[in-house]
Amino acid sequence: MIQIKKYAAIDIGSNAMRLLVTNIVEENGKPTQFNKSSLVRVPIRLGQDAFTVGEISETNINRMVDAMKAFSLLMKVHNVEKYKACATSAMREAYNGKDVVSIIKEQANIDIDIIDGKVEASIIASSDLKHFINSDKTYLFVDVGGGSTEFSLFSNGKMIVSRSFKNGTVRLLNNMVNDVVWTEIEKWIKTATAEYDNVTLIGSGGNINKLFKLSEKHQDAPLSYVYINAQYQKLNAMTYEQRISELGLNPDRADVIIPATRIYLNAMKWSGARQIYVPKIGLSDGIVKAMYFDRI
CATH class of the missing domain: 3.30.420.40 (ATPase, nucleotide binding domain)
Structure with a gap:
């Protein structure tokens, strides 16, 4: 019953x-x-x-x-x-x-x-994230929001360290994230992942979910750094109106998707990750x- x-x-x-x-x-x-x-x-x-x-x-x-x-x-x-x-x-x-x-x-x-x-990151970790984490691998979980981005490092099936930064899509659109913040994020990611080989990203947020949908890949398949970078260049080359009319993006998605993609790309570059998985999970x-x- x-x-x-x-x-x-x-x-x-x-x-x-x-x-x-x-x-x-x-x-x-x-x-x-x-x-x-x-x-x-x-x-x-x-x-x-x-x-x-x-x-x-x-x-x-x-x-x-x-x-x-x-x-x-x-x-x-x-x-x-x-x-x-x-x-x-x-x-x-x-x-x-x-x-x-x-x-x-x-x-x-x-x-x-x-x-x-910190509470936001811990709540997200309460989701189905554990089902996407193999105990013998290392993952950097990246949740990009409008005002902040949460980073959590998992290794051997356990969370090692977590950090929230005031770097989000709406802030970036309004030119409110200076180079100091980017440098802090780069330093934190490189320090957190330094002792681990073959780090894989797990992405969360509406923008990475949209990028994944555009790829037409199976849900369990990862996206590559090459693909994310190609999409970033493509989106940047399009006007706001083209992103809406040609890609079918919602008006409130068509602008924030570019800064979000930039955050994911930098996280992959600084952690050495070549792939990103996109499970349908969130806050x-x-x-x-x-x-x-x-x-x-």
Whole structure:
């Protein structure tokens, strides 16, 4: 006999907000299954506010409230019994972030936790990442967001070290990442991977997932450094409009995909990785797992 629970995760990022509804299937003697039931993405670019003027604008607060009301109704329709909402770098850095949390609680009855980079990385590690890691290999996990990028090194099946940097796609679009930050990332990656041979990247985030989809490869197949670099050159040669019309990118993806690709390329170069795997995992998946296993 099986038992099915429904959990939901809300990921409030710098480029978009997501609601993930997951069916959790429990059966005696078998591993628990986590099956995605619904995923809704709303392109509210909070990072544009937070990183340029330091606060979430009234317009985007109203959009967030509307989105959260919609998420609340969707969770009700799906009979969700437990949820968790986590906000990342944009809400962390907006000086009115806590005020926005209070407004959303009052108007949409959604509780939001503003989490730091280390917690974000640990939550992502709670996802299905372990299923993609061989115990005898070394991996650099790279999660590129709008405001920050999380790096985690795994070897022998265990996390060795993790670090979050204020280098994300929305920041890069606004020329808010200087050479010092890039140098710090380069130094950290080279130091963290120095004693390991044959490092492989694992990429997370909407942009690397889009690049993978464009490759038309099987889900278990990796992308090569050569392919990522070729895509980077191709995207750079196209106009914003061409990326939308010819590649079918969403308007809020067509600009951030270039700086995201640059981050992945540099991570591969500095770690010596020649391949990158792209499992379909992210913060929202990790939130569901962390809730289920009482880690948050």
